[in-house]
Amino acid sequence: MxxxxxxxxxxxxxxxxxxxxxxxxxxxxxxxxxxxxxxxxxxxxxxxxxxxxxxxxxxxxxxxxxxxxxxxxxxxxxxGLAPPVGSSERAPYLSWSFWLANSFQPHFRAWFYPHEPAGGEAVDAVKEAARVRIEQGLARLDAHLADRDVIVGDRFSTVDLLVTILCRWTRNMPKPATAWPNLKRYLDRIRQRPALREVHAREGLTDWIDG
Ligand SMILES: N[C@@H](CCC(=O)N[C@@H](CS)C(=O)NCC(=O)O)C(=O)O
Structure with a gap:
């Protein structure tokens, strides 16, 4: 439990x-x-x-x-939410997981908590830098998804779960993830997953799940 x-x-x-x-x-x-x-x-x-x-x-x-x-x-x-150890998909799975955690997610922390790196002095500049880097990351994800339905291999994995959650955090940003066409197609499909819809219900979240 x-x-x-x-x-x-x-x-x-x-x-x-x-x-x-x-x-x-x-x-x-x-x-x-x-x-x-x-x-x-x-x-x-x-x-x-x-x-x-x-x-x-x-x-x-x-x-x-x-x-x-x-x-x-x-x-x-x-x-089956991660490729097995030893499979050919393990390397891209780990690369994307660590890129999301180490390189992409910290920009969201800077966007939502700009006083942490800015010390209260340069909040606007920190937010602007974070916005640019988040949009660069979204563009990279969008390009990767041009001819794919999931980020790694051919089935939904924890990488897609992380990408979806981070994309959700952009919903009130100047250019949300759904403004990129491949990301929108990808997110529209993932937003049909029963477990994602259920977590929205359990946490009382009504925005974004229906587009
Ligand atoms: N690197 C951490 C970041 C977690 C994080 O920043 N959580 C936020 C919510 S999304 C939080 O708890 N914020 C409250 C606070 O910082 O006071 C992780 O991936 O778990």
Whole structure:
């Protein structure tokens, strides 16, 4: 039985969705950011960064969105949400996973929390730099999807789950992911997945899922 600490419409949503894709038993605790529930001593003992998600696996906390979905795919290989170790698709799978986590996702942190790198002084410049880099990343994904339905191989994987969540975060940005034609076609198909629709319902999210 997994226990997820998340919060609606956050990186926690990725794990919530993944658990529904896997159809495994779990408990979801949705923290209220407005009440600072992610900064309490008890929660900081689980996740010292005071962010979501945290997943309790066999009694121990596991953090980092991309790491958690990769771990869950490994623990539930029957779901086929990651190419097997040793397969030819493993290299692009790991490259895309780490690119998303290390190179692309941090620009979203800068966009939504610009005071962190800017120190309160250069918030507008930080947001503008983040916007440009997010759009460059979206253009790269769009080009990759020109003749493909998924990012790696020929079946949906945790890479697609991460791409979808990050694209969702662009929905109120000046140029959202759906403005790129291949990304829109890709996202329109993924938005039909029952588990993604279910996580929207469970977290009370009504925007974006229907376009
Ligand atoms: N690198 C972390 C980033 C997690 C993160 O930034 N989570 C955000 C929500 S999407 C959060 O908890 N923000 C609350 C805060 O920073 O106070 C991960 O991938 O898990």
């Amino acid at each position: 997994y226990k997820l600490y998340g919060s609606p419409s956050t990186a926690g949503t990725a794990i919530h969705w993944m658990l529904l894709e896997l159809d495994v038993p779990f408990e979801a605790v949705l923290l209220d950011f407005d009440k600072g529930e992610h900064k309490t001593p008890d929660y900081l003992a689980l996740n010292p960064d005071g962010v979501v998600p945290t997943l309790i696996v066999d009694g121990a906390p596991v953090t980092q969105m991309a790491g958690i979905v990769t771990l869950l795919a490994e623990r539930h290989p029957e779901a």
